Amino acid sequence: MRSNDFRARSHPAYWAFIVHRLSGLLLALFLPFHFWALGQALNGAASLDAFLHWTEQPFVKFAETGLVLLLAAHLTGGVRLLMLEFLAWRDWQKTLLALSAGISLAVGLAFALNVV
């Protein structure tokens, strides 16, 4: 690895890129399952209830919180990218990164702890 590669990869923007890419990939893989789960309602309320009962398990709850965190991270990271590309706020990059991370965490915690 060249020293430039190392410097680039230790920059917060690189980690923002990794988080945005990974969260996007995982969300895209999750979408078909999400649509399938909601489609259970076509078979009646009992079928949807059976699925909702399955989601009460601790590991599913944990995964759900992770998904909300991924969605919030992809949203805030995406808004940051749109701002960088269209609003020329380049001096604010690190502030936007911190805001993205903070808002994602707050949304994930709000979901996990039922605080709203």
Added chain:
Amino acid sequence: MNARTQVLLWVAQRATAAVLALCIVVHLVTMVYAMRNGLTAAEILGRTRGNTAWFAFYLIFVAAAAVHAPLGMRTILAETLAWRGRTLDCAVLVLGCALAVWGARAAWAVFG
């Protein structure tokens, strides 16, 4: 793929990102609010069934996601696996159509 099409795909990715940003904020707020006291199918469907405005909202949400997600996957597959060309474009198109149909079906199941 010619430059004009590449530009159109870039614009589509950014335009759907802007739509999705609004949709996801609404989705996250309603989801956190709806799950305060647990969920039952009767409770959910009682609130949602026949609600045309929410059905229209989620159709827009699904349409934007069905464009945005496959375009993102296209970039990742091209950069990570060096998969390029017509086969990748066809695979991405199939993924987009499948997501649009599955998503519309899911929205109909809950709001129709």
